[in-house]
Amino acid sequence: EVQLVQSGAEVKKPGESLKISCKGSGYSFTSYWIGWVRQMPGKGLEWMGIIYPGDSDTRYSPSFQGQVTISADKSISTAYLQWSSLKASDTAMYYCARQTATFDPWGQGTLVTVSS
Amino acid sequence: QSALTQPPSASGSPGQSVTISCTGTSSDVGGYNYVSWYQQHPGKAPKLMIYEVSKRPSGVPDRFSGSKSGNTASLTVSGLQAEDEADYYCSSYAGSNNFDFGTGTKVTVL
Numbered sequence: 325e326v327q328l329v330q331s332g333a334e335v336k337k338p339g340e341s342l343k344i345s346c347k348g349s350g351y352s353f354t355s356y357w358i359g360w361v362r363q364m365p366g367k368g369l370e371w372m373g374i375i376y377p378g379d380s381d382t383r384y385s386p387s388f389q390g391q392v393t394i395s396a397d398k399s400i401s402t403a404y405l406q407w408s409s410l411k412a413s414d415t416a417m418y419y420c421a422r423q424t425a426t427f428d429p430w431g432q433g434t435l436v437t438v439s440s
Numbered sequence: 441q442s443a444l445t446q447p448p449s450a451s452g453s454p455g456q457s458v459t460i461s462c463t464g465t466s467s468d469v470g471g472y473n474y475v476s477w478y479q480q481h482p483g484k485a486p487k488l489m490i491y492e493v494s495k496r497p498s499g500v501p502d503r504f505s506g507s508k509s510g511n512t513a514s515l516t517v518s519g520l521q522a523e524d525e526a527d528y529y530c531s532s533y534a535g536s537n538n539f540d541f542g543t544g545t546k547v548t549v550l
Contacts, residue, residue, distance in 0.1 A: 359539070383538070385539075426474075
């Protein structure tokens with residue numbers, strides 16, 4: 325079974341750094357792009373960017389370029405999304421998904437709460 | 441890059457049909473046959489329902505169908521059931537490895 329399992333919920337203060345993870349299993353992790361999607365409270369889905377774990381080729385949505393960093397460690401089939409300095413407006417659910425021209429399957433989501 | 445436009449809400453009685461539109465531009469919906477649709481129940485991750493405009497993944501009931509005309513894609517849910525009540529999002533490839541999501545539609549089964 326193809327599966328993506330994300331790291332657990334995080335509560336952080338503004339200005340802190342954070343790295344969340346997404347571990348793939350049941351398929352060749354290096355052969356598919358992994359995408360990240362943000363969903364702010366009560367809002368819709370926003371595509372953030374993608375990474376190809378095979379060679380770490382990374383693309384960002386213009387809206388998120390410079391705001392986050394996407395990376396991957398193919399040796400442990402894990403992709404990452406990280407922030408160097410969180411803001412309250414980063415409070416959201418973050419999903420990873422195996423991505424072609426389609427997002428499938430999805431991870432269960434990681435809730436990030438940023439509050440002083 | 442901007443969100444694709446969907447109606448905020450749609451509704452129908454059990455057994456009826458509901459159609460949701462997803463309007464983009466010639467740079468996304470109209471330019472590629474890479475429109476997909478996702479169902480999201482409260483507190484859950486989205487689930488793929490339709491891909492490449494009109495294809496259904498294994499396990500998705502044939503009550504769900506997709507189509508496209510010009511810059512507008514549509515999702516139709518026929519024979520509405522209580523479990524179809526959810527938020528639905530469209531997505532489209534937008535070229536240069538960019539992707540757009542729709543604004544989302546809340547489907548209510550009356």
